Amino acid sequence: MAEVIRMPRMSDTMEEGNIVSWLKKEGESVEIGETLAEVETDKATMELDSPEEGVLLHIAVKEGAVPINGVIAVIGKKGEDWKSAIEASGSSNGVAKAPEETPEPPKTEERTIASQPSAASDTTPTTSDDKRVKASPLAKNIAKDAGIDIAQVEGSGDHGRIVKRDVEAVIEAKKSAPAAAPAPASQPAKEEPAVTPFVYAPGTANFEEKTISQMRKTIARRLSESKFTSPHFYLTIEINMDKAVEMRKQVNEVAPTKISFNDFVLKAAAVALRQHPAVNSSWLGDKIRYNKDINIGVAVAVEDGLLVPVIRYADIKTLSQINIEVKHYAGKAKDRKLQPDEMQGNTFTISNLGMFGIEEFTAIINPPDSCILAVGAIIEKPVVKNGEIVIANMMKVTLSCDHRTVDGATGAQFLQTFKGILEDPIRLLV
Numbered sequence: 001m002a003e004v005i006r007m008p009r010m011s012d013t014m015e016e017g018n019i020v021s022w023l024k025k026e027g028e029s030v031e032i033g034e035t036l037a038e039v040e041t042d043k044a045t046m047e048l049d050s051p052e053e054g055v056l057l058h059i060a061v062k063e064g065a066v067p068i069n070g071v072i073a074v075i076g077k078k079g080e081d082w083k084s085a086i087e088a089s090g091s092s093n094g095v096a097k098a099p100e101e102t103p104e105p106p107k108t109e110e111r112t113i114a115s116q117p118s119a120a121s122d123t124t125p126t127t128s129d130d131k132r133v134k135a136s137p138l139a140k141n142i143a144k145d146a147g148i149d150i151a152q153v154e155g156s157g158d159h160g161r162i163v164k165r166d167v168e169a170v171i172e173a174k175k176s177a178p179a180a181a182p183a184p185a186s187q188p189a190k191e192e193p194a195v196t197p198f199v200y201a202p203g204t205a206n207f208e209e210k211t212i213s214q215m216r217k218t219i220a221r222r223l224s225e226s227k228f229t230s231p232h233f234y235l236t237i238e239i240n241m242d243k244a245v246e247m248r249k250q251v252n253e254v255a256p257t258k259i260s261f262n263d264f265v266l267k268a269a270a271v272a273l274r275q276h277p278a279v280n281s282s283w284l285g286d287k288i289r290y291n292k293d294i295n296i297g298v299a300v301a302v303e304d305g306l307l308v309p310v311i312r313y314a315d316i317k318t319l320s321q322i323n324i325e326v327k328h329y330a331g332k333a334k335d336r337k338l339q340p341d342e343m344q345g346n347t348f349t350i351s352n353l354g355m356f357g358i359e360e361f362t363a364i365i366n367p368p369d370s371c372i373l374a375v376g377a378i379i380e381k382p383v384v385k386n387g388e389i390v391i392a393n394m395m396k397v398t399l400s401c402d403h404r405t406v407d408g409a410t411g412a413q414f415l416q417t418f419k420g421i422l423e424d425p426i427r428l429l430v
Contacts, residue, residue, distance in 0.1 A: 001072050001076065001080070001085060001088075002054075002075065002077070002081070002082050002084075002085035003018055003051075003052045003054075003074070003076060003077025003085070004027065004053065004071055004074055004086055004089045005036075005050070005051065005067060005072055005073040005074065005075055006069045006070060006071055006072060007039075007066045007067065007068055007070045007072050007392045008068075009050070009068050009251055010039065010041045010046055010048075010252065010340065011041050011042060011044075011343075012042045012133050013042055013218050013222060014042050014068065014214075014218070015042070015067065015068060015217075015218070016065050016066060016067045016070075016214065016217075017039040017040065017041055017066055017068075017214070018041075018064065018065045018066075018071065018214050019037055019038040019039055019040075019062070019063050019064060019065075019066060019067070020037070020038040020039065020040050020063070021037065021038050021063070021134070022037045022062065023036060023037060023038065023061060023161060024035065024036050024037070024050075024056050025056065025061055026057065026058060026360055027055065027056065028055070029054070029055055029056075030050045030052070030053065030054065030055070030056055030057050030075060030095050030131050031050065032051065032052065032053045033049050033050065034049065034050050035047045035048065035049055035058070035417045036048050036049065036050045036073065037072075038136075040212045041214055041215075042217065042219075043377065044219030044336045044339075044340075045241050045336055046119070046338040047136070050075065052075040053075075054075045054076050054077055055076045055078045055081060056073060056074075056075055056151055057073075057076050057082040057354075058073060058074040058082040058086075059072070059073050059077060059181065059182035060072050060073055060074070060086075060239050062239055063126040063348050064164045065214070068308065071086060071089070071294070073232065074086065076163070077199075077275065079202040079379060081282075083413040085289075101336075107176050109157075113389060114199075121273060122325065130336060133150055133151050133162065134160060134162060134176060135150050135153070135155065135162035135163075136157060136161065136162065136163050136164065137162075138164050138337065139153075139163050140168045140337050141164045141336065141337070141396050142165045142167045142168065142171075143170075145335075146167070146170075146171050148167060148170055148171070148174075148403065149342070152170075153167055153275065154166065154171055154229075158203075163250060172359055172362075174213070174276065190244055213304045213305075215302075215304040215305050215307075216304050216305050219305045219306060220376075221354070222367060223364045224367070225367070226364050226365050226367050227364050228316075228404040229406065230283070230365050230367075230403075231402065231403040231404060232364070232365060232400055232402065232403070233396065233400075233401055233411075234362050234398050234400055234401070235399045235401065235402055235411045235412055235415055236360065236396060236397070236398040236399075236413045237267050237396070237397060237399075237416075237418075237419055238394055238395070238396050239394065239395050239396075239397065239418075239419045239422050239423060240383070240393070240394060240423050241261070241322060241378050241392075241393040241394065241395050241422060241423075242426045243393055243423060243424060243425055244261065244264055244393075244395050244422050245393050246380070247425045247426070248261065248264065252384065253309070253320070255289070255323075256320055256325075257320050257323050258323070259319050259320065259323050260323065261354070261378060262298075262327040262350075262352050262354075262375070262421065263319050263322050263323045263326065263328070264319070264425060264428070265350060265352065265397075265422070266296055266298065266311065266314060266322055266326070266350055267314065267317075267319055267322055267372075267376055267419060267428050268418055268421040268422050268425070268428060269296060269314075269348065269350060269373060270296060270314035270315035271315055271421055272414055272417040272421060273294050273348055273355060274294060274315050275316065275414075275415060275417050276287055276410065276411050276414040276417060277290050277291075278290070278346050278349070278370075278405070278406060279370060279371050279401075279410065279411065279414045280294060280370075280371065281347075281350055281370045281405045281406070281407055282368040282370060282405070283368065283370065283404050284368075284404055288404075288405050289368075291347040293312065293313060293345075293347065294313065294314050294315045294347060294348070295310050295311065295312045295313070295314065295345045295346050295347045295348075296310065296311050296314045296347070296348050296349065296350060296351040297310050297311075297343075297348070297350070297366060297369070298310075298311060298326055298329070298330070298349075298350055298352075299307070299349060299352070299363075299366075300329070300330050300333040300334070301350040302333055302334055302336070302340065307333040307338055308343055308366060309329030309330070309332070309333055309338055309342050309343055309344065310329075310342065310345055310346045311325050311326065311329075312345065319428070322401070329342060341350070344356055346366065346369060348368060348369055348371060348372075348373070349363075349365075349366040349372075349373070350372070350373045350375060351368050351372060351373070351374050351375065352373055352375040353374070353375070353376065353377075354376050354377035354378065355377070356377075356386065357377050358377060358378045358421050359376045359377055359379055359396060360396045360398060361376065361398065362398050362400055363398070363400050364372055364400065365400050365401075365402055369401055369402075370401065370405040370406050371398075371400060371401050371402065372401075372416075373397055373398070373399055374397065374398040374400065374421075375395070375397050375406075376395060376396045376397065376398075377395070378394070378395045379387060379392050379393070379394055379395070380392070380393055380394075381394050390424050395422075397415070397418070399411050399414065399415055
């Protein structure tokens with residue numbers, strides 16, 4: 001009998017998946033493990049592999065959002081009645097009952113107050129579903145970063161699908177291609193394309209609307225739950241980073257990789273958590289979990305929001321090891337290549353906006369953690385030392401705490417330990 005394929009849960013926080021494109025067409029044969037479609041989850045664009053072998057009899061949702069366990073396709077033997085298979089499955093995602101109608105994907109709506117349409121709109125090419133470019137998410141990301149039109153790349157994968165090696169071959173070909181000869185001096189200058197003038201029309205709205213991504217939906221849901229469920233309170237402390245600045249210079253003279261101040265902060269937090277296990281905890285409703293492992297999530301800003309890769313066992317890793325892992329995961333986060341297991345298991349989170357010049361801010365707790373540390377910039381400012389005014393490198397940090405698990409005194413003691421480590425950073429090496 002034909003098998004109904006449903007939207008799987010591809011990450012621990014996923015509530016629905018957004019089908020970006022199908023790599024198989026109705027009527028084509030598929031093998032177990034063969035990629036059927038590309039699905040955007042709340043954390044990354046991932047490939048959905050077939051759990052069954054047979055013929056793709058029906059695609060229930062060509063593009064768009066599908067809830068977990070919603071019907072997306074039917075696989076079986078050629079000629080089997082896929083409608084009966086869906087009816088026999090006893091559930092529907094709202095699409096299978098009317099298979100002849102495929103919902104249109106959400107569109108970006110843009111309105112301007114120009115008095116007439118842009119001249120470019122008449123020549124904009126359109127692409128039909130049957131001419132959709134077949135490419136893996138990794139190939140698309142590499143092509144985008146290299147400024148290559150993915151539609152111009154010839155695919156060598158199944159059914160002409162573009163894969164990583166195809167894009168890399170184009171990049172290598174561009175590197176080896178000779179530079180274009182300069183145009184003759186007598187050649188007339190190329191005319192700039194006409195720009196449609198902006199026309200002000202009183203009373204007409206000017207705005208742009210974009211469909212919310214799966215990542216943004218999940219961020220909104222989880223942080224709303226955290227903010228309005230966890231009773232937050234905030235503790236701020238200022239730290240003299242003079243010794244840390246000096247030690248960083250010495251460490252970078254011998255370190256295999258360039259150590260950042262964020263690496264110092266992460267390591268100091270890990271050492272302090274070992275001394276204050278109540279801060280390294282999770283609220284589980286009817287009990288509190290005191291985590292023995294210290295796994296620190298590092299908030300990384302990406303186009304659609306934030307991703308939080310996890311540095312595991314941070315308290316027993318060196319500054320160099322921490323630096324290498326953070327750079328590795330940050331790169332994967334920005335390319336949307338992080339895997340679900342690389343973003344799970346955090347027991348504490350750090351959000352650092354110091355590189356943007358932010359001196360002080362508060363952060364929303366990242367569930368299931370009890371605390372998150374918001375780190376500001378290192379600022380040179382006058383301070384009183386030994387009765388004299390001197391210039392020092394000062395940094396403010398704010399600890400957001402869940403009052404169900406961490407009391408004020410507990411959070412304050414953690415910050416005192418954290419401050420002491422950074423003000424005497426030799427303690428990180430012993």
